[in-house]
């Protein structure tokens with residue numbers, strides 16, 4: 251991190267998740283020195299309004315991925331499988347929201363506020379679970395710690411469009 255904050259990249263910035271990530275970065279006053287929006291070549295050059303500034307969407311390339319502290323990733327699993335390791339190799343810590351890295355043995359699966367300590371020994375990529383699981387864990391973890399849960403039966407109803415990613 252430079253003295254004036256983290257250099258942050260949002261991979262999938264034009265998507266449903268990326269748009270929300272950008273809004274959260276602004277609303278929570280994340281200490282970013284710079285925020286760079288990445289999406290596909292289809293969106294490269296498009297302008298996004300962010301916190302009173304204009305972000306010009308960048309395409310992913312060996313040149314454009316250099317020099318980041320943190321990457322917040324939601325470009326779909328296939329794109330993340332290729333580009334998250336490249337960002338990590340270039341020195342960034344990638345927090346990935348896709349399903350691709352969730353069961354990878356070298357990638358900690360972290361729910362903020364539940365098992366933060368698992369992120370300590372990451373190797374450049376940190377995954378998070380499906381959104382349904384993640385939200386449930388926040389409520390169930392304290393109950394589990396207090397009394398021990400043996401079994402939890404749940405049904406969730408997911409968007410069919412999510413199966414393609």
Ligand SMILES: NC(=O)c1ccc[n+]([C@@H]2O[C@H](COP(=O)([O-])OP(=O)(O)OC[C@H]3O[C@@H](n4cnc5c(N)ncnc54)[C@H](OP(=O)(O)O)[C@@H]3O)[C@@H](O)[C@H]2O)c1
Pocket residue numbers: 261262263264265266267268288289290291292293294310324325326327329347348349378379380381382384412415
């Ligand atoms: N962990 C969670 O809680 C959670 C919750 C919901 C979704 N997700 C996951 O988040 C991911 C995104 O979901 P979404 O609903 O935001 O999808 P979406 O609206 O379709 O957005 C996809 C984003 O990825 C970009 N993209 C697509 N192909 C690309 C490429 N070849 N190179 C670079 N960028 C590319 C798109 O850019 P263009 O606009 O240029 O096409 C867009 O910004 C999925 O993997 C989904 O499973 C996670």
